[in-house]
Ligand code: HEM
């Protein structure tokens with residue numbers, strides 16, 4: 001049945017005739033995602049306070065070295081991964097016009113991810129980790145659980161897509177399957193015993209860090225946006241070909257750029273140069289992807305004005321361009337010399353992982369959940385979530401970009417390190433202020449998700465539904 005997806009900033013009165021079992025699975029993933037977001041960013045907020053007030057506590061469990069990886073791994077594997085995978089379960093089945101291959105495998109994947117994040121965080125807090133290897137601090141048995149969840153999800157999606165009742169594989173599914181396959185191989189390679197020490201450890205660390213963000217989070221959210229944006233606007237994507245161009249250039253260029261994390265290091269100079277060249281080449285991918293989304297939105301000002309899901313997507317797309325273009329410049333040797341090792345890179349991480357990835361996840365969540373459950377959160381609270389997060393990340397990004405640049409210039413000028421610490425104090429305070437707004441928005445998000453959960457009566461109403469949902 002064809003039903004309009006665009007709704008005004010008013011309670012919705014139409015719902016998708018979705019598959020009840022799928023709805024429950026999607027909600028379980030999104031609820032888990034919201035819980036991890038609150039926990040992970042509470043830790044992030046506390047960390048940001050420590051920059052301004054380092055003497056705030058003297059508890060071993062709360063030291064910076066333990067809490068930092070708890071923050072990053074929780075938001076990566078707990079918040080963003082659960083959110084993206086949850087939305088992908090819906091998108092894959094819907095665009096394939098097919099029931100999910102196996103609900104049971106979906107629930108097992110969900111459980112494996114939660115167990116891995118709980119176990120991983122407890123280990124990190126207790127000081128049990130895989131060494132100072134960013135984003136792969138979880139010990140291997142823990143990461144094996146996460147990788148297992150990805151394998152099951154990949155298998156589940158593969159058969160759902162394979163049994164599709166449509167002729168074409170929709171572009172979203174290319175991105176989603178690509179992301180899963182890349183990340184499974186990435187997680188395996190990064191944990192091979194001979195890549196845990198020496199020179200190879202450094203090379204693989206660069207490869208892992210950037211493939212993590214570039215071949216997991218980026219293609220997953222882009223794939224989801226290729227579904228949600230045209231759906232919410234009720235029109236087709238501007239150009240399928242641009243989407244395919246962006247997909248393949250992403251696959252080729254992004255895999256070559258990990259070494260830009262280690263410019264001026266003992267890694268071979270030519271390897272660093274290759275990474276820089278492909279980092280610039282990424283502009284092709286990013287411009288193609290951004291243009292495709294913005295041209296799809298052209299003439300749809302009413303959707304931006306009348307919904308909150310579309311503004312979330314719009315912000316995500318703009319930050320995709322801003323953050324990636326910023327990254328391409330940061331990869332140049334002359335500029336990396338200023339920005340490497342300092343807070344500019346932290347700003348870039350949040351401009352991309354938050355402004356881009358997180359906003360696109362939220363756009364998908366607000367676009368989908370009310371139409372699955374028939375229950376919408378209060379518009380006021382969705383609006384407050386949007387503005388607090390938007391202003392918060394703007395303050396976060398701008399303050400650290402300015403502060404980080406001054407920090408780098410101070411180091412280059414040969415001034416004492418302490419000078420750069422004093423110089424950063426007001427910028428760290430601003431980051432904590434931005435972070436407080438962001439954290440407030442996450443509490444609202446969690447509350448909004450709770451408000452959108454299906455009611456029992458609605459559950460019973462759709463329980464009897466058996467028809468395969470239409471992809472239109
Ligand atoms: C064209 C695209 C991009 C390029 C060329 C690029 C380039 C860079 C560079 C040069 C660094 C700093 C390396 C250093 O000096 O330490 C960096 C760091 C980082 N980037 Fe990007 N970036 C891009 C897009 C993205 C996207 C889309 C994301 C997130 C989804 C992202 C997430 C990160 C993160 C988390 C770091 C910090 C890594 C660390 O912990 O050291 N980047 N990026």
Ligand code: HEM
Pocket residue numbers: 041042044045046047048068071072075076080345346349350353354357358434435436438439
């Ligand atoms: C209330 C919101 C947040 C606050 C206050 C916050 C704060 C922080 C702080 C203080 C750090 C350590 C920076 C350092 O070592 O100098 C950090 C690191 C990081 N955070 Fe967040 N964060 C927040 C939300 C998020 C979210 C939602 C994500 C991802 C979806 C994220 C991803 C990261 C990453 C990737 C790093 C490592 C950056 C790097 O090494 O370049 N953060 N965050």
